[in-house]
Amino acid sequence: INSKLPNIETSIFATMSKMAADHNALNLSQGFPNFPSDSALNALVDQAMSDGFNQYAPMPGDFELRMEISKKIENLHNHFYNPETEITITAGATQAIFTIIAATISKNDEVIIFTPAYDCYAPTVELFGGKVIPIQLKPPFYKVDWQEVADKISSKTKMIIINSPHNPSGMLFSKEDMLLLQDLVEKNDLLVLSDEVYEHIIFDGNVHQSASKFEALAARSFITASFGKTFHNTGWKMGYCAAPERLMKEFQKVHQFVVFCVNHPIQKALATYLKDPDHYLKLSNFYQQKRDFFLNLMEGSNFKIIPSKATYFQMLDFSEISNESDIAFAERLTKEFKIATIPTSVFNEGKKDFRQIRVCFAKTDETLAQAAQILKQF
Numbered sequence: 001i002n003s004k005l006p007n008i009e010t011s012i013f014a015t016m017s018k019m020a021a022d023h024n025a026l027n028l029s030q031g032f033p034n035f036p037s038d039s040a041l042n043a044l045v046d047q048a049m050s051d052g053f054n055q056y057a058p059m060p061g062d063f064e065l066r067m068e069i070s071k072k073i074e075n076l077h078n079h080f081y082n083p084e085t086e087i088t089i090t091a092g093a094t095q096a097i098f099t100i101i102a103a104t105i106s107k108n109d110e111v112i113i114f115t116p117a118y119d120c121y122a123p124t125v126e127l128f129g130g131k132v133i134p135i136q137l138k139p140p141f142y143k144v145d146w147q148e149v150a151d152k153i154s155s156k157t158k159m160i161i162i163n164s165p166h167n168p169s170g171m172l173f174s175k176e177d178m179l180l181l182q183d184l185v186e187k188n189d190l191l192v193l194s195d196e197v198y199e200h201i202i203f204d205g206n207v208h209q210s211a212s213k214f215e216a217l218a219a220r221s222f223i224t225a226s227f228g229k230t231f232h233n234t235g236w237k238m239g240y241c242a243a244p245e246r247l248m249k250e251f252q253k254v255h256q257f258v259v260f261c262v263n264h265p266i267q268k269a270l271a272t273y274l275k276d277p278d279h280y281l282k283l284s285n286f287y288q289q290k291r292d293f294f295l296n297l298m299e300g301s302n303f304k305i306i307p308s309k310a311t312y313f314q315m316l317d318f319s320e321i322s323n324e325s326d327i328a329f330a331e332r333l334t335k336e337f338k339i340a341t342i343p344t345s346v347f348n349e350g351k352k353d354f355r356q357i358r359v360c361f362a363k364t365d366e367t368l369a370q371a372a373q374i375l376k377q378f
């Protein structure tokens with residue numbers, strides 16, 4: 001057939017997790033925890049099934065869960081989303097992202113994406129005939145040059161996609177970044193897709209700057225988040241989208257025909273679990289300890305490392321270790337040294353000058369210790 005995505009290959013996450021399994025390697029590639037989700041939360045899912053929540057949920061999602069999400073956002077960011085009209089529960093952030101783009105992007109619309117970028121944004125934009133305008137974040141701290149953004153906005157620009165905290169760099173936007181973004185989207189009448197799946201994993205006293213915190217930005221933004229990242233159960237594929245009513249209306253027109261609704265008993269369980277803010281507020285501390293545990297063990301290694309400020313990812317620069325491409329290096333690490341990581345050129349339009357691999361430190365201390373032992377041989 002005439003491919004709609006002729007240049008797209010299997011996602012690096014599928015590729016590396018399979019390579020890890022095939023070669024019996026430690027899997028620090030695809031981002032997921034190797035420890036269980038809270039048994040109390042699992043029990044709530046069992047309870048919801050026993051209570052009979054085994055048929056379709058309401059199309060936008062269980063109302064109690066939407067209310068809890070609304071309360072959470074209001075408490076944390078001081079912005080009210082009406083649970084009746086402004087929140088939809090999705091099959092992970094991935095489905096929210098797909099649905100947002102499907103609902104808003106038409107042929108020849110331009111969408112600004114910051115690279116390195118998470119892998120699902122660009123293909124989805126292209127699927128709907130949009131044109132990706134990439135803008136490189138500036139290492140080592142992956143800062144945005146907002147003047148460059150202003151220069152790349154044209155009469156065709158429809159949307160800017162942001163992702164803070166940022167996968168794969170582990171960096172985050174400051175308040176100043178958000179204010180500059182707000183100014184640009186207001187002036188140029190743009191939409192924003194704000195991917196905030198790592199909202200609760202922030203280190204060293206940094207603060208998550210949600211798009212919902214900034215009034216004019218919130219008025220133009222679709223925000224997406226992922227319960228899988230927050231509650232250690234990526235396999236449940238649960239997330240949500242929050243947006244002002246005029247945008248959510250368009251979102252739901254598409255959502256109802258993509259999935260109609262998502263897993264009902266898990267929504268019931270999450271509604272109860274979210275009532276205790278401790279369940280998400282303790283996450284930053286938990287992962288900061290993991291990051292520090294891993295980085296302490298990596299002390300003296302030949303990888304150049306700038307500690308992550310957020311997310312559960314750490315970039316490792318191997319430019320003083322090998323001249324190989326990141327893909328060749330990651331493949332060799334998996335096959336010969338039994339540790340799987342993510343080569344980051346895949347987030348970077350295949351550019352070869354970023355000699356970095358990404359590791360996921362959402363792992364038990366035992367796995368992290370084994371990983372550091374292997375990596376320190378280089």
Ligand code: PMP
Binds near residue numbers: 094118163228229
């Ligand atoms: N956005 C980013 C930046 C991610 O890293 C991920 C991976 N979890 C997603 C979106 C997708 O989230 P989900 O697993 O909830 O679909």
Ligand code: GLN
Binds near residue numbers: 014030032167
């Ligand atoms: N978000 C996860 C990562 O960056 C992967 C999710 C997926 O496999 N699509 O590793």
